[in-house]
Amino acid sequence: MFIRAYLRASTNEQDASRTHTALEQFAAAHGRAIASTYLENASGATSERPELLRLLKDARRGDALLVESIDRLSRLPMDDWSKLKAAIDAKGLRIVALDLPTSHEGMRDTKGDEFTDRMLGAINSMLVEMMAAIARKDYEQRRERQAQGIQKAKDAGKYKGRPVDEALHRRIRELLGAGLGIRATARLAECSTTTVLRIKQALH
Numbered sequence: 554m555f556i557r558a559y560l561r562a563s564t565n566e567q568d569a570s571r572t573h574t575a576l577e578q579f580a581a582a583h584g585r586a587i588a589s590t591y592l593e594n595a596s597g598a599t600s601e602r603p604e605l606l607r608l609l610k611d612a613r614r615g616d617a618l619l620v621e622s623i624d625r626l627s628r629l630p631m632d633d634w635s636k637l638k639a640a641i642d643a644k645g646l647r648i649v650a651l652d653l654p655t656s657h658e659g660m661r662d663t664k665g666d667e668f669t670d671r672m673l674g675a676i677n678s679m680l681v682e683m684m685a686a687i688a689r690k691d692y693e694q695r696r697e698r699q700a701q702g703i704q705k706a707k708d709a710g711k712y713k714g715r716p717v718d719e720a721l722h723r724r725i726r727e728l729l730g731a732g733l734g735i736r737a738t739a740r741l742a743e744c745s746t747t748t749v750l751r752i753k754q755a756l757h
Contacts, residue, residue, distance in 0.1 A: 554662060555588040555616040556580050557608055561595060561625045572621050579651055580619065583660040587619065594745040600633045603736050603746065614645030617659050622652040623681060648681050725752045
């Protein structure tokens, strides 16, 4: 069994390092080692995640997809989540999340025990669906509260908007102008692929 760790983090390297350490310790506690790690700087509410797509391309049936929590994997709307879940299921991947104890059985080798394998798969699939729905609802509620706060600040004449990081934008434009791709630009500029895409679209 291959353990493929997926980390969706901010651009804060310490945050990514902490998460990676937690996943490695979890795998070791189950007598496993992480074979591949995929790090993404992107929102869980977007389906534009190259590293997750690369993981799915690399994966083989029976591999475990290890995440810190389900919201690291998805905060997608139902239709987009259904497509992602179908792609994961089609690959025969087992989702294992540190914050979902019932999924931890996915680290166990059940080869040759079809009944146990199917039972664990069915139970875990239901709970993963529930956690994904909760993650999405939490995302929507936070966005709604944020919008209400902004509107309140606007009404009071106090809203300035988020300041543009001119140096970052200039760096991204330079890298794109040099012919680098989205992922390479995001890595070198130390920002998310979403930011690069937004600036690239503004150039056209």
